[in-house]
Amino acid sequence: DIQMTQSPSSLSASVGDRVTITCRASQSISSYLNWYQQKPGKAPKLLIYGASSLQSGVPSRFSGSGSGTDFTLTISSLRPEDFATYYCQQSYSTPPMYTFGQGTKLEIK
């Protein structure tokens, strides 16, 4: 099974800050890496797919990069509505048994 490890597990930042979250896969997953945002009591929302493609309707302050085993999600200038938990997920596995990272909780400093 492919394991996904995110860092940090939690992060405190201020409005306007630039923030980076890292996700590492236990084996190469090419660019089959997706990022989701989840707010309390809500379903996850897709932000980035294919490591760097922005989902329609997602603000351009969100960006993703990486390939192989190491990936990053960057928020260029934090807005109040960005404080949430972020998850990476690999969609590379065959058979398609997908796994998520443990999540990164982004809190207001």
Add this chain to the structure above:
Amino acid sequence: EVQLVESGGGLVQPGGSLRLSCAASGFTFSDYWMNWVRQAPGKGLEWVANIKQDGSEKYSVDSVKGRFTISRDNAKNSLYLQMNSLRAEDTAVYYCAKRAGPYSYYTMDVWGQGTTVTVSS
């Protein structure tokens, strides 16, 4: 509007059974793999199971193998999760999620609002 709506959650005793449903609308349901993902209270997301467009392939996480069965009815645009021999650790919000195609790297691009399953005596 593309939409997934889960139902069927509730309180069940350990060892009991429950059947979750997910009603799809706004897209051609029979064209896509579908997934179940769960989230235990205060915990992260866990992929549970998925099923191919025609139901010919099904996969699940080890912790539910032999207890949970995923199925679909394309005529009814519906996805199901039959959960048997439920344990306290199955307590979670269960989401259904649509898997996108290869050009979108098989991401999960549409999610339902979730249905809550509580396993307790």
